[in-house]
Structure formats: structure tokens, C-alpha cells
Amino acid sequence: MDSNEHATFRAAIQGDRDAFEMIIRSFSRNLFAIAYGILQNREEAEDVVQDTLVKAWKSRWRVRDPEKFPAWISTIARHRARDLARRRRPEPLPHDFESTETVAAKTETENADLDSEVHAALSQLPELHRMAVTLRYFEELDYATIERTLGLTNGALRGILGRALGLMRRRLKPALASIA
Amino acid sequence: MSTIHEQIDELLAADLHGELSGAERDAFHAHLVECADCRHAFQEEKNMHKLLNETIADKKADAGFEQRMVSRFRDRVPQRPGLIQLVTNLVRLRAVQLTAAAALLLSMIQMGRVITGESALRLMSLDASRSVRESELAKSPSSVTRDSGVLAYKSDSPGRGADESAAKWTSVAGIVAQNPAPLPQDKPETETPLPVTVYSADVLTRQASTAPKTKKAETKDERSKTDAATSEPEPSESTSTTAGPTANRKLVRNATAELEVVSFEEAVQKITGFAADEKGYVSTSSSEKQANGKLRGQVVVKVLPDNLDRFLLKLRGLGELKNQALTTEDVTKQYFDTESRMKNARLMEQRLIEILKTKSKDVADLLEVEKELGRVREEIETMQGELKFMDSQVQFAAVTIQLSEKNMNIPAAFLLKERAQLALYATEVEKTYNDIKALASPKVQITNAQINRDNTGRVSSYVYMLIAPEESEAIISRVKAMARVENFQVQTERVAQGGDGLGESAKTERDKVVLNITISREEQEQSLQQTTLRIRSSEVNDKTKELRDLAEKQNGRIRSSSFSRDSNGREYANVSLRVPMKNYSALMQSLNTLGRVEDVTVRRDDRPDSQVNQADAPTDITIQVYSQGNIVSQETGIVATLRHTIGQGATALMWSARMIGVALAFLAPWVLALVGIGWVMRRISRARRARKQHAEEQDGLS
Structure with missing residues (x-):
């Protein structure tokens, strides 16, 4: 994080609205990616980002260390999104890992819709993996930034993204074959 | 190589995302060349990457997203007015919080100080000074009690300091004198204890009343040299401190004081000293010796009226002030009346003399004129005397001091009264009673003796006797030997005769000893x-x-x-x-x-x-x-031991059962309470869950 960004965070924490709006501009896309990763619904994700920003503004003084501002605001977004998801689906996702066969069966029936297939595969990933994927593919962020945003330790993301893509690849094998 | 193969997922993704270092990339691509599986996976991953970029990336936030977010944020969190914003921001600052806490603490301390007496003391002293000032004008008798405070102050502080503080206060006093309503706001910087404050207040008013008088006296002298005909009659005035109009007044100031002193002679000496200090003199002094050898007398001191107040203050140091009065008599009118009458008489005299000189024809007339002249001259002389007397009275204030030595009578003698009480236990009360009665002699008088026997046969008796002092100890020890002593008490009282102090030389006489004996039967002990x-x-x-x-x-x-x-x-x-x-x-x-x-x-x-x-x-x-019963004669042997053991075991069992009961009694309420709380909580959570489910069902339907 450069010192300029640091100063912006500090000013926002101390109640500078302009600084906070600057943060909104530079940061709300990431938040959207996080929320979308969890919810896979754009309208809901947008609402979550909106709520997150208001909540962050109201409780900004709780952040003592400006360094941790991005991780903190991401956590808020994550919790909000998760709350919403839970409200939407009281039962947790019933099966984390469906067998490839069923996915394959599905793909046969809904062959035409690649898009929904990809989403189905994405929705079956663990939450953290989903967020990592959306952050990467929405905003093309480098690994270090994603790690900072999600509060991950240095180097952890590579494993997560690798695993996420691997899982999806295996699940989407037939579809991928059709592309090729 | 094998590690690359194992980490293939990770490396595939990182390669596509451009997050591999140069060395890693080289190694990875080298592996791809070798490993067909990985190559295949790489191809798939590439397709996958492409697919994701095509599908998911579509879903990302649109171009106007940020602007929308900002504007909605502005809608939802309206900008508060600057002041409120500032205040809320300030409140959230750690430093401000600390400061507020400190301020709260300080204010609490201050409040505590207000509630407990520190400032109350200040208020009290303020009130005291006000009351002193008010009462000073009226010369109320309470001034005597206040003066004890003055004395205390004088005794523990150097006189110079007191004078200085008095001087400091004079200016304030002037303000007060002109405008008595408001209190002086410039109070002493140092916090002084109450009596001292009273003192300064006292001095303040004192100075206030004396300072203008000093001025007045000076101007009076000047004016009396010139003719005082311009003076107009004025209403009689109090001792209030309005300066100016009193300047050419003829005031006779007198004071009386009654003091109790330790030594008359010493007091007279000191008074003489004080008088000399104040440019005065002792005019008369008389004394008489009283029956108790104490001196009592009167001293009349003349001092300059200006110094009168100071002199009176000094007097208080001599002893206990019992009484004091200060009178001021205005003789202005009388003085000037007499003066003008004298002038008239002088004129008359002149005229008569002229008549004598010019018209000395008829002897009878001459005689008549001569006679008239004599009468007028006599009148003039009388008036002159009067004026002189008044002058002298005005010039000096007379202080009449009544002195009496403190009554510290030395008693002539002491009477030692002894009263003894003796309680006895006797095996045979009657015999002892008779023995004691037999002690009677001229030096041992039995004043009262009685023996009682109640219906249960209990006997008690008492004997009261008076014993000559020289015999008392012998008699008491003889009585003590007759029976067992339960209690013996002696009270000795020294009664002073003809006085109430301590007389070291007075002799002590012993009075008859009163001895009260009670005898009770030993059984009762x-x-x-x-x-x-x-x-x-x-x-x-x-x-x-x-x-x-x-x-x-x-x-x-x-x-x-x-x-x-x-x-x-x-x-x-x-x-x-x-x-x-x-x-x-x-x-x-x-x-x-x-x-x-x-x-x-x-x-x-x-x-x-x-x-x-x-x-x-x-x-x-x-x-x-x-004796033991006949069944088991001795409690030893196997049967007894066995019985004993079983009995003890049963007892222990019963005891433990009882303890368990006690423990249950202790625990039961708590267990009941916990179970009750648990039940209530479960009911609540169940109800909540049911409500939620219901709401969701409603949502689903809609």
C-alpha cells in the first residue's frame, strides 16, 4: 500500500467524507466482486456493497490501523453477503461437491447454456475460492492485492486459485471439450 | 519434477494469471514438454481461463457502478452540519475521550469540595465578616466574644504583621464605608482560617471608623483656631463613618472597661505603659483590699480620642474582659452656645467699662455699673471654666477601667471524708452480727443495725457504724477477720473548706469514717x-x-x-x-x-x-x-465391641444421610432455577424459530 492510499484511509477513518468517497470509487468494485462471489446475483451484490459502505462509514472509528482498512471493509461485505445468502437459503448448500457424473448429466440436458454451467460450477466452490475467482476475473487484480483484500497470508492465494480453477476444470470437462 | 506434477493446478492457474517468477515458468514449461497429462491439463486450463473470462467477467460491475455507489451513499448518509460532524468526530478521538474523563473526574472532585466544607468555610467567613461589620456600628455586646478571636490571633502572630494587614485593609475599608452594601470582592489571596478572617474583618471596620475620625480631629483643630461661627447645628449623629461634617464637632469620648486580671499591680503598670504609648496618662487610680486578700480597684486613664480605640484593643490583652462600654457625647452645640454667650458677656463688659470711664457722674449709678461689671465678669469666668472643662474633656478621652483580681481562693483546710463498704459472707450470720455489734465503744458508734430472716430461712443483716479516724483501720481489719470478705470498698473525698482552689499549704483533717457492713450467709455466695x-x-x-x-x-x-x-x-x-x-x-x-x-x-x-x-x-x-445395669456388667469383650461398632456405624450412616439432605436442600433451589431458566430459553428460541419459518413460508408463497 503506498503512502498516498494510507493517508486516504487515515483521513477517511477520521471522518473525511471526500476521502471516504475516494475509497468508494477505488474499492467498491472489489467489494462487489466479493459479494458476487458469495451470492452470484448482481442486484443482491450491489445492495450488499451499498450496505457495507454505509456500515463502514458509521463504524469507521473502530479501525485503529489504516493498514487493515481494506481487509476490514472486505470482511464487512463478506459477512453481509453471507447473511443475505443464509436468509435466502436457510439450509446451507446441500452438497459441496457433486460428482462429475451428475454435472455431466446436467450438461447434457442444458448443453446450450454454457454460462449457467460455469456458474453452477462456481457455486459449488467453497466461499473463499469463489471470492478469489471473482476478484481475479472481475478486476484482474494481482495476487498480492487480492491477498490483502481478503486478509490472506502471503502466498496463500496461489493454492486457493489453483485449487478453484482445477475443481472447476474437472467439473466442466465436457463443456471445455466442446469449446476446444 | 515430481513437485511440479503434484502442484500442477496451482502452477497452471498462476501461469495463466502471470504470477509465476521466471525460474518457475521455465521449470513449468519444461515439465509440460515432458508430461503429456500436464500438457493436456494445461490446454484445458487455458480453455477454462478463456471461458471464465467470457462468462464470469461479464458479470462484473458495470461502468457506472462507482458513481452509483457514491451517489447512493450520499443519499443514505446525508452530510451532517459541520458543527455536529465536528463534535461527533471529536468525541471519537481517543485523546478527547481521555480529556473528557479527566475533566469529569476533576469536576467531581470540585463538587465534592463544594459539598464537604472547603468553600463552605469561605462562605462562613464571608458571613462572619458581614455580621461583624453590621454589629460593629451598634457596638453590640457580641463584640466581646469576637475579641477572643482577636486575642488568639495576636498571640500567635507578630504584631507587625497584624498592623500591616490592618493597613492593607484600610483602603478596602474606605470603600466599604462609602458604599456599605456590596462586599469587598478582593478577598485575601491566602486561605486564612476562620478566626483570622474575622479578625481582619474586625480590624477593617475598626479602621473604617477610626480613619475618618483622625482626619476629623486634625481639621477640627485647624478650625477651632479660626472662628467657628460658620458651624451650623446638625442632627446628632451615630458613630457611623461619614467623613467631613464631623470635622469641627466637639465630641466627648469616654469608655469604661471591666477586667479580671491575675495581678492588680501588674495590670496597673501595664495600663500606665499603654497610656504612655498612646500619649495619655493615668489620671487617678485607687484600690482596695478585699476580705479574701484580693485587690480590686479603678484606674482612670486619659488618652487622645484618636488613640482610644487602639488603647481599648490593647487593654483586652491584660485579662478577661467582662464588660466594656464606649460613649460619645456631642457637646458642639453646648460649646458654641457658651462661647457666643461669653462673647456677648465680653462685649457687655467692654461697654460697662466704657460707661465707667465716660459717664462717671452719679455715684449711685457708678456703683450700679460696678456691680453689674462684677456680675458679668463672674459670668465670663464661669463660662471660661466651662469651656476649658469641655476642651479638656474633648481633648482627652477618659477610660475608666475597673480591675479586679481573679478569685482564686486558697482553701483554709481540707476535710478527708472516708466511706467504707464491706460485704461479708458468714457461716452463721447471727453470730457474726453480734460479734460486730460488740465492737461498739465511744470511738466506734453503731448508727444502724438490722438482721432479717425471710420465710425461706435466709438470713441477712447490716451494720452501719461511725469510727473515729485513728481507730478505723484497726476496726476494719478486725471485722474483716470475722468472716469471708466478699467485697470491700473505700471512698475518700477531700472537701475543701473556705475556698475552691488548690491550697498547697492547707492542712488536711480526717473526718469520722463511715463503715457500712452487710452480712449474708455463705450459701448465698x-x-x-x-x-x-x-x-x-x-x-x-x-x-x-x-x-x-x-x-x-x-x-x-x-x-x-x-x-x-x-x-x-x-x-x-x-x-x-x-x-x-x-x-x-x-x-x-x-x-x-x-x-x-x-x-x-x-x-x-x-x-x-x-x-x-x-x-x-x-x-x-x-x-x-x-452402677452399670445387670445385663452387661463390663463393656469390654467381643460382643460389646461388635455392638459398639455397629451402633457407631449406624450413627455414621444416619449422619451422612443427614448431610446429604442438607446438601440437597442447599442445591435444590439452584438446580430448580437453572432448569427453569433453561426451559424458558428453549421456549423462546423455539418460538422465534417458528416465527422465522412462518415468515419464510410467507415469502415463498408470495
Whole structure:
């Protein structure tokens, strides 16, 4: 994080609205990616980002260390999104890992819709993996930034993204074959 | 190589995302060349990457997203007015919070100070000074009590300091005198204790009243040299401090004071000194010796009126001020009346003289004129005398001081009155009573003697006697030897005669000794020690008899005894006896010969305040001699042990059951309460869940 960004965070924490709006501009896309990763619904994700920003503004003084501002605001977004998801689906996702066969069966029936297939595969990933994927593919962020945003330790993301893509690849094998 | 193969997922993604370092990339691509599986995976991953970029990336936030977010944020969190914003921001700052906490603490301390007396003291002193000022004008008698404070102050601070503070206050006093309503706001910077504050207030008013007078006196002198005809009659004025109009007044100031002093001569000397200090003199002094050898007298001192107040203040240091009065008489009118009448008389005189000189024809007329002249001259002289007298009175203020030496009478003699009380215990009350009565002689007078016997046969008696002082000790010790002393008290009183002080030289005389004796029967005395014990023996009756003999031998007396036999053939004999303390241990020793002594309990009542002779004091012993029943003669052997053990075991079991009961009684309410709370909580959560489910169902339907 450069010192300029640091100063912006500090000013926002101390109640500078302009600084906070600057943060909104530079940061709300990431938040959207996080929320979308969890919810896979754009309208809901947008609402979550909106709520997150208001909540962050109201409780900004709780952040003592400006360094941790991005991780903190991401956590808020994550919790909000998760709350919403839970409200939407009281039962947790019933099966984390469906067998490839069923996915394959599905793909046969809904062959035409690649898009929904990809989403189905994405929705079956663990939450953290989903967020990592959306952050990467929405905003093309480098690994270090994603790690900072999600509060991950240095180097952890590579494993997560690798695993996420691997899982999806295996699940989407037939579809991928059709592309090729 | 193998690690690359294992981490293939990770490396594939990182490669596509451009997050591999150069070395990693080289190694990875080298592996791809070798490994067909990985190559295949790489191809898939590429497709996958492409697919994701095509599908998911579409879903990302649109271009206007940020602007939308910002504007919605502005809608939802309206900008608050600057001041409120500032305040809320400030409140959230750690430093501000700390400061606020400190301020709160300080204000609490300050409030505590207000509630507990620190500022209350200040208020009190303020009130005191106000009241002093008010009462000063009226010269109320309370000034005497205030002056004790003045004296205290003077005694513990150097006089110079006091003068300085007085000087400092004079300016303030001037303000007060002109405008008496508001209080002086510039209070002393240092916090002074109450009496001192009162003192300064006192000085303040004193100065306020004297300062203008000083001015007045000066101007008065000047004006009296010139003609004072311009003076107009004025209403009589109080001692208030309005300066100016009093300037050419003729005021006669007089004071009287009554003092109680330790030494008359010393006081007179000091007064003379004070008078000299204040440019005055002692005009008369008289004294008389009183019956008690104390001097009492009167001193009249003349001082300049300006110095009168200071002089009076000094006087207070001499002794206890009992009375003081200050009078001011305005003789202005009288003075100037006399003066103008004298002028007229002078004119008359002149005219008469002229008549004598010019028109001296008729002798009869001449004589008449001569006579008139004589009368006028006489009048003039009288008036001159009057004026002189008034001048002298005005010039000096007379202070009449009544002095009396403190009454510290030395008594002529002391009478030593002795009053003794003696309580006795006697075995035979009547005999002792008679013995005591037999002591009567001219030097031992029996004033009252009585013997009582009530219906239970209890006897008590008392003898009151008066003994000549020289005989008293002998008689008292003889009476003491007749019986056991329960209590002996002597009261001595020294009565001073003809005075109330301490006379070191006065001699002391002994009065007759009053001796009150009460005699009660020994039985009534409470025992010093109570012992109970049991003796097991097979022959109860015989042993009881032996016991009686033993007790007799040790000077003991049997007070009660009983015997009983129960259905099991067990026999009990209870004996209670009383022995003197000195024989107690010997008796206890001898009891061992009767059988096994069991269950000994000893209770001792020490009475530290009584004067009972410990060795003679009675102790009660209650002895139970008993025999075991016939069924089991001796409690030894297997059966007895077994029975004992089982009995004890049962007892222990019962005891533990009881303890469990107690524990349950302790725990039960808590357990009940916890169960109740748990039940309520579960009900609540169930109800909440049900409501939620219901709401969701509604949502689903809609």
C-alpha cells in the first residue's frame, strides 16, 4: 500500500467524507466482486456493497490501523453477503461437491447454456475460492492485492486459485471439450 | 519434477494469471514438454481461463457502478452540519475521550469540595465578616466574644504583621464605608482560617471608623483656631463613618472597661505603659483590699480620642474582659452656645467699662455699673471654666477601667471524708452480727443495725457504724477477720473548706469514717468453680457414704444428695457439695479411690472485680455415682465391641444421610432455577424459530 492510499484511509477513518468517497470509487468494485462471489446475483451484490459502505462509514472509528482498512471493509461485505445468502437459503448448500457424473448429466440436458454451467460450477466452490475467482476475473487484480483484500497470508492465494480453477476444470470437462 | 506434477493446478492457474517468477515458468514449461497429462491439463486450463473470462467477467460491475455507489451513499448518509460532524468526530478521538474523563473526574472532585466544607468555610467567613461589620456600628455586646478571636490571633502572630494587614485593609475599608452594601470582592489571596478572617474583618471596620475620625480631629483643630461661627447645628449623629461634617464637632469620648486580671499591680503598670504609648496618662487610680486578700480597684486613664480605640484593643490583652462600654457625647452645640454667650458677656463688659470711664457722674449709678461689671465678669469666668472643662474633656478621652483580681481562693483546710463498704459472707450470720455489734465503744458508734430472716430461712443483716479516724483501720481489719470478705470498698473525698482552689499549704483533717457492713450467709455466695463428674461403681450406696466422709475431711459441706434405681437395676446417687478452693484439688485426688472418675467438666467463673479471697472461695462439685445395669456388667469383650461398632456405624450412616439432605436442600433451589431458566430459553428460541419459518413460508408463497 503506498503512502498516498494510507493517508486516504487515515483521513477517511477520521471522518473525511471526500476521502471516504475516494475509497468508494477505488474499492467498491472489489467489494462487489466479493459479494458476487458469495451470492452470484448482481442486484443482491450491489445492495450488499451499498450496505457495507454505509456500515463502514458509521463504524469507521473502530479501525485503529489504516493498514487493515481494506481487509476490514472486505470482511464487512463478506459477512453481509453471507447473511443475505443464509436468509435466502436457510439450509446451507446441500452438497459441496457433486460428482462429475451428475454435472455431466446436467450438461447434457442444458448443453446450450454454457454460462449457467460455469456458474453452477462456481457455486459449488467453497466461499473463499469463489471470492478469489471473482476478484481475479472481475478486476484482474494481482495476487498480492487480492491477498490483502481478503486478509490472506502471503502466498496463500496461489493454492486457493489453483485449487478453484482445477475443481472447476474437472467439473466442466465436457463443456471445455466442446469449446476446444 | 515430481513437485511440479503434484502442484500442477496451482502452477497452471498462476501461469495463466502471470504470477509465476521466471525460474518457475521455465521449470513449468519444461515439465509440460515432458508430461503429456500436464500438457493436456494445461490446454484445458487455458480453455477454462478463456471461458471464465467470457462468462464470469461479464458479470462484473458495470461502468457506472462507482458513481452509483457514491451517489447512493450520499443519499443514505446525508452530510451532517459541520458543527455536529465536528463534535461527533471529536468525541471519537481517543485523546478527547481521555480529556473528557479527566475533566469529569476533576469536576467531581470540585463538587465534592463544594459539598464537604472547603468553600463552605469561605462562605462562613464571608458571613462572619458581614455580621461583624453590621454589629460593629451598634457596638453590640457580641463584640466581646469576637475579641477572643482577636486575642488568639495576636498571640500567635507578630504584631507587625497584624498592623500591616490592618493597613492593607484600610483602603478596602474606605470603600466599604462609602458604599456599605456590596462586599469587598478582593478577598485575601491566602486561605486564612476562620478566626483570622474575622479578625481582619474586625480590624477593617475598626479602621473604617477610626480613619475618618483622625482626619476629623486634625481639621477640627485647624478650625477651632479660626472662628467657628460658620458651624451650623446638625442632627446628632451615630458613630457611623461619614467623613467631613464631623470635622469641627466637639465630641466627648469616654469608655469604661471591666477586667479580671491575675495581678492588680501588674495590670496597673501595664495600663500606665499603654497610656504612655498612646500619649495619655493615668489620671487617678485607687484600690482596695478585699476580705479574701484580693485587690480590686479603678484606674482612670486619659488618652487622645484618636488613640482610644487602639488603647481599648490593647487593654483586652491584660485579662478577661467582662464588660466594656464606649460613649460619645456631642457637646458642639453646648460649646458654641457658651462661647457666643461669653462673647456677648465680653462685649457687655467692654461697654460697662466704657460707661465707667465716660459717664462717671452719679455715684449711685457708678456703683450700679460696678456691680453689674462684677456680675458679668463672674459670668465670663464661669463660662471660661466651662469651656476649658469641655476642651479638656474633648481633648482627652477618659477610660475608666475597673480591675479586679481573679478569685482564686486558697482553701483554709481540707476535710478527708472516708466511706467504707464491706460485704461479708458468714457461716452463721447471727453470730457474726453480734460479734460486730460488740465492737461498739465511744470511738466506734453503731448508727444502724438490722438482721432479717425471710420465710425461706435466709438470713441477712447490716451494720452501719461511725469510727473515729485513728481507730478505723484497726476496726476494719478486725471485722474483716470475722468472716469471708466478699467485697470491700473505700471512698475518700477531700472537701475543701473556705475556698475552691488548690491550697498547697492547707492542712488536711480526717473526718469520722463511715463503715457500712452487710452480712449474708455463705450459701448465698456464688461458687467460683463448678465441677461435675461421674463415678462408676458397683456399690453405689457404700461409695456415696465414703464420698460423704471424704468431703467432710476436706472441710466440705453436702448441699444436696439423691439416690435412685431404675428398672434395669442401675443405681444413681447424686451428691452436690461445696468445698473451699484450697481443698478442691485434694478432694478431687481422693475421689479417685472411690472408682473410675468419668466425664469431668469444670466451669470457672472468674470475677476479677470482686475481692474474694481465692483460696477460701467456695467451689461446687456435683458427683454422680452410678452402677452399670445387670445385663452387661463390663463393656469390654467381643460382643460389646461388635455392638459398639455397629451402633457407631449406624450413627455414621444416619449422619451422612443427614448431610446429604442438607446438601440437597442447599442445591435444590439452584438446580430448580437453572432448569427453569433453561426451559424458558428453549421456549423462546423455539418460538422465534417458528416465527422465522412462518415468515419464510410467507415469502415463498408470495
